[in-house]
Amino acid sequence: MSLHARLLAGLAPWRAAPAWHIALSGGLDSTVLLHLLASLGHTEHLPPLHAIHIHHGLQAAADGWPAHCQRLCDGLGVPLQIISVQVAPVASVERAAREARYQAFTQVVGEGEVLLTAQHRDDQAETLLFRLLRGAGVRGLAGIPASRPLGRGMVIRPLLECSREQLLAYAVEHGLSWVEDPTNADPSYARNHLRHQVFPQFAAHWPQAAQTLARSAAHLREAQGLLDDLAALDLAPAQSQSPFSWLRLPSLALQPLLDLSPERQRNALRHWLAPLTLLPDSEHWAGWTDLRDAASDAKPIWRLAQGELHREGGRLWWLSGDWLRAPRQPPSWLETTEALHLAANGQLRFQGEAPQGPLQVRYRQGGEVLNIPGRGHRDLKRLLNEHAIPAFVRARLPLLFRDDELLAVANLPAIRGPAEVHWQLQWQAPTNDQRLS
Template sequence: MYLIKKIILKNKKNFFLIAYSGGIDSTVLLYKMIKIKKNYPKIQIRAIHINHNIQSSSNQWEEHCIEVCQHSHVPLILEKINTKFKKNVEEKLRIERYKIIFNHLMPDEILLTGHHLNDQCETLILSLKRGSGPTGLSGIYSERFFGQKKIVRPFLKIKKKELEQWANHKKIKWIEDFSNLNINYDRNFIRHKIIPILEKRWPFFLKNCSRTAMICSEETKLKNILLKEKIKNFINCDTSLNFSFFKNMKKEICTALIRYWISLKNIKMPSYKLIECIYNEIIFSKTDANPKIIIKKNEIRRYKNSLYFIKTQKNINNRLIFWHNQNKKLFLPNNLGYLIQNNKGFVLPAPKKNELINIRFQFEGKILIIGREKRRKIKKIWQECNIPPWLRTQIPLLFYNNHFISAIGVFVINREMYSRETEIQKKWIISWISDIEINSNNLFLFH
């Protein structure tokens, strides 16, 4: 109880949300907070229970939590996870659970969970199994911020046996989740088959696991402090990573910078093997290569001497969109925004009455653009305009019938290329409203 009081005094917060599963860990946490509240009446406690809908007794557990909270006069939030996962069930449920919890967490409220020393040791062994480095071996943090919201784990240095002794002494009822006995799950296998053997041989093993996690955590924090300063010299104004000088630097520093750069994207950190691939296969690939590495729904791409972290876009190369009514907005696929006729955008030759206006996203061959005397391959034009390969099929290409007129916002085709008419062409103005902008290097970017 001393640890919880210490947390309350340290954070100077009066609002707490308890992640309450009904199991022994969260139940002990709930009752200890109720007891502390009697001495600190200003404290406000809420609890949240997530029904995972994966056990036949899930609804009974929910009813138990309702009964306990009603009896203790603790407001309880009830939520359900209805999505059924087939792979990585534990990990996906955990992510979904935290999403729901953080949606309910108020700005001045601290989330409390019942993670204990055994959980820390299990996490450390799982990290070893995955081949994690110091970041993974940092284990579970006792305190951590997610944006502006804070999570605290007051039992992280306490063994589960101590929580069980306290619960039995106070004659507290809790839920036994018998799925925790299923050793087909890695964590349960470690819990029931590995840790008891290690503890029997070395009674101090759990505490040393905690110590190792703390050392790795401190080393990781120190490394990140140093990298935070160093990476300022490598990040461009568009948040890409400039690797121009990597050839003159030690590989260990380069890969550390790549890892830190990716960590700024708020995604799950990829493996060391993947970082090695980025270093070897992207940074040091041939200059005319167009390599990419996919990280879930994102891609690491190279353009010139920089790495770009971009969202994977659907292939729309074969899309054809007709713009029949130019008085209305024409919405584009892939969240690329829309085209609109106005007085502020790109000045273009107007179509004739019998010409069908259509938008495409791919063109191959030579073109003659306004301001040039000779045709050039469109690939060369894209390069001159600093358009990276992954954006070239995301820029709307304007056609009248089958005649290529313009890459909106980039260049206009010389109309004499396909028409010998000398009459003065009428003009119209089109704006492309999107999340793509041009930076100081004339490079198109997604935001």
């Protein structure tokens, strides 16, 4: 099957997408993908085609790549968008560059649109071997997925069944020019060592090494799919409605998970946590064991890369984003007919006509007392205990005062003082949104 025919077959499910975007580095692989699609555009009815070049600014050689990509796109009649990104100075520059790149892609790709990237079969084989040497589990060894969600759209890798040799032959046949990244020859990078030192030796003894490793990755993706199906079955009983749905936090009932074997607990949690955070390696799953086995009156926390898992009230709660930032003192609420925006803590509004002022919103300091009709003066801490309010909520739960009199606690109409009864204080709590790609 020709590259054109293979590409068309692989992209058939996305022919009706509003637009196709090509991630164009200017290297061999993405140059071939761009040329293939531009050529097909002359004979096939395809979605509008655009190219995106991400300039990382990490090396002097890369400064000329945007101009090269512009000439290439101009020659093929494909619009090009050049985006410069800042790469965080961290230990793994490769990972930081990838994260910056995909954050930029996420901003560009619109609803239902597709980002096309040019990874091929040799990349798949390298990925499998690289992750195997790092001790990855089934999910990691499943390799590069052919498609996955990306923001409001999808990222598709239509060349995964093609070898680099095939792409090189196509480029030579059509007289294409491309840039070479000098860092690709640097043996200090683990992937380069595999590509230039290890794989040539593999190929000398096993000429089909890349193909067979890619096939193994496909088997592992199938196995991961079965594990995901099992996780969905195991999670279903745990996904009961939280008694505090207004918190808008991902949560699970704990007991259904405790009824599973440790292996199925980890599998279910991996599946649940995967969209929320980078997952820990096997050695760091001890954090789950500690959280699970803590004393019944404890409130343990398992800290992960992008957030925290809390155990409280017989549930697991995922906190990230604003939930990990201390809320600042609320501003004055001058226009009570409008919502009051709380720094790192959502917003507050009245349902009904607000009580007479002057009104202030504060957070707990300790020692607050509320005069409840029929019950007298009650300590706020005990009232929150009665309603089983999770500990991680209490320091950010908005309190309404008139002068120094506590009138009400947001979202808890049962905890209010003797003021007028024709209003309620509604708090829209912050979400976990931390802009994960």
